[in-house]
Amino acid sequence: MIQSKTLNEVKHLIIKDKNISKAIAFLHQYLSKNDSFSQLEQVEEIKKEYDLMKEYMLKGYVDEQRNQLYSSLLQRLYVIAMNASIDVFKDKNLTPVTKEPSLGQDIFAFEEIEKALTQFVQEVTMLSLELDSNKASKQKQIYSEHYNYLSRLFNAIVVSHQWSESFALSFQTLLLSPTIETSDVQQIVSAITLGAMQVFDLNKLKTLVALYLNAEDEEVKQRALVGFAFTLPSLETELYPEIKEIVDEVIAKKGAKELYELQLQVFYCKNTDADNEELQKNILPNIMGNDHFSLNSSDIIDLEKDNLKDILGQHSSEQDIEKLEASIDKMKDMQKAGADIYFGGFARMKSFSFFYRLNNWFTPFSFHHPEVASLVDKIGESKFIKELMNNGPFCNSDKYSFTLSLSQVITSLPANMKEMFENSGMLPDNMIVGNLKSPSYIRRTYLQDLYRFFRLSTFKNVFFNPFNYSRSEKQFFFFVNPLLLDTNLNAFAPELVRFLMKKKMYNEIPYILSAYENRTDRGLKHLAALYYLQKGSYISAKVYYEMLYTEDSNDIKALQGLAQSELYLEHNKKAIEYYSKLLQHIPDKFSYQFNKAIALLNEGELNEGMNILFKLNIEKSDNWDVKRAIAWGYLLQKRAEDSIKIYRSLFESNNQMISDYLNMSYALWANSEVEEAVKIFKQYIESLKLEKEEARIKLQKDFANDRIFFKNYLYSDAECNIMLDLIFEESAN
DSSP states (O other): OOOOHHHHHHHHIIIIIOOHHHHHHHHHHHHHHTTOHHHHHHHHHHHHHHHHHHHHHHTTOOOTTHHHHHHHHHHHHHHHHHHHHHHHHHHHHOHHHHTSOOSOGGGGOHHHHHHHHHHHHHHHHHHHTOOOTTHHHHHHHHHHHHHHHHHHHHHHHHTOOOOOHHHHHHHHHHHTOTTSOHHHHHHHHHHHHHHHHHSOOHHHHHHHHHHHHHOSSHHHHHHHHHHHHHHOOSSGGGTOTHHHHHHHHHHHHHOSHHHHHHHHHHHHHHTHHHHHHHIIIIIHHHHHTOTTEEEOSSOEEEOOSSOTHHHHOHHHHHHHHHHHHHHHHHHHHHHHHTOOTTHHHHGGGOOSGGGGSGGGGGOOOOTTSTTTHHHHHHHOSOHHHHHHHHHSSOOHHHHHHHHHHHHHHGGGSOHHHHHHHHHOOOOOGGGOOSOTTSHHHHHHHHHHHHHHHHHHSTTTTTSOOTTOOOGGGTOOOGGGOHHHHTSGGGGGHHHHHHHHHHTTOGGGHHHHHHHTTTOOOHHHHHHHHHHHHHHTOHHHHHHHHHHHHHHOTTOHHHHHHHHHHHHHTTOHHHHHHHHHHHHHHSTTOHHHHHHHHHHHHHHTOHHHHHHHHHHHHHHTTTOHHHHHHHHHHHHHTTOHHHHHHHHHHHHHTTOOOHHHHHHHHHHHHHTTOHHHHHHHHHHHHHHHTOOHHHHHHHHHHHHHHTHHHHHHHTOOHHHHHHHHHHHHHHHHO
């Protein structure tokens, strides 16, 4: 995400145009204007080398390395441009972070990083062997100094310039070494990810891949996988062809399944607001409303001493318990599936100064953290709190929110609650969600940390947000990155579309359909057709269904979709043809008969259509859709009184739909009951809940859509306009 128009143009010149001379000119002008003298010297050096290349070519020398050298110069220019972009990002957005007290200019020297990280482990190990009475205070000091160092290192990595290959290799070796803390490595992985999401860096990507493929600690591996997915470039493959080889290696060695699962989990994060709404509206009220029940580790206990069953009977009490259990089970099922059920509660607990430090959002939970160590002093060796933090189903930032909140109120808690904290080491069953060490669970909680950061932190508008994307800005979710389209990941495309349709996340589906539109997978084509049909894009749906039916004339689902599309497009003759074919396969299927009848009515084949409907009405006498269709058929047959009788029966039995108001109005109008028609038209307008002008436009469209009625009764445009005036003048008075 480059925040300079000039540097964006330079990037385009380098990657797309491969125009070295123009890129040099633009960069030279930009760097001179911004007093970036060290980078300016590098550009001038590249210019000298390029001038030499041009001179050699002018003299007719043949150089087999010319193409390679040209690509090398482009890559070096790219590095300079991206370093300048990082400086812009740093100056515009991260001034408070980058001006924190640092460890001097050597904070990002590899030797200093290696020394600081390994020395910490050594100091903690040596301290554990001491019997000093000041051991506790020494430990606090060691951890405090280390966490402060990590905060500065994290910031330095986020805004670090493009890494050299040698630095990246040395850093990879260090991060894979058992001589440093895994929690430190996890934070560093997050810092690399955050920085590389802003400005792509080939060697940072390579570092993330090396950690994913080779790290032994699952927490590190999963953070690296997320980093890999979130930092994949879209354009830079033209400059660095080896990126494709890196991606293929990841897929070949690890398979595509984890990446697919990761994409699902990202979508669960994006769906957090909808899940939270479901909790607030349909689940938590049932739980909170049953406040005469309590939960222990395995059972629901009725706390009412004057048991309600004595008053209301056993059945009422049992129903309450069943309802409560069902709500708790539903919440657990949502969590197991991947929903972030704690976001709503913990979202209000991110205002502590702890969260003003960038790295704290990504720090694995530890009671050694200086900002929560005070809680340990207050609660001592609390079994419950330790169990909750070690095995509770919370992401790290929520654990910090909980402990920071608890530390503020711990002294005022009732004695019985303090006793529970001290002595209880068991979590309630409803908090146990499976294997907390599984890759899937680790990845999920890390994504929840990331999601909270991008939703709630003071830095949320500073960084590129991987949970949001815009086609206009050429941002996409990683599943449709061109680098992944020709890998085994594409086998999961149909499953992903099914998931999105099930979750009603329709906005994401076009990205997948567009990326895979040239694929031959019939399952994906069926899903595309169904998506467009549900969306109301009937022409697009028809195109897919025609393609599928042409490929396989025995595909009944394709024929059914094609018939539906033609019906919705009012291509009635085609719809009749396709439904007739369907009925040859399944003669008694209700929907085929019903839809064919509707198409026949709309085509003017009234007798044939009505005969089908009469037959269906006998077979399904309680089906109001059939009666509704018969009423419409009567209207088209100019039997308005018969039509009105059916519509009245719909209203009297309270089975009316909004469209019934409109169609009954037509019937009354056709029967010359104009005043009553105006009255029902008015009720139709009120049911639409639109502003007056919007409602008039809607009714005009209805008149246009129902032109077969107006054609039958020979109503002129003048009569239609007069009726509209009568309706809306009545509404206004």
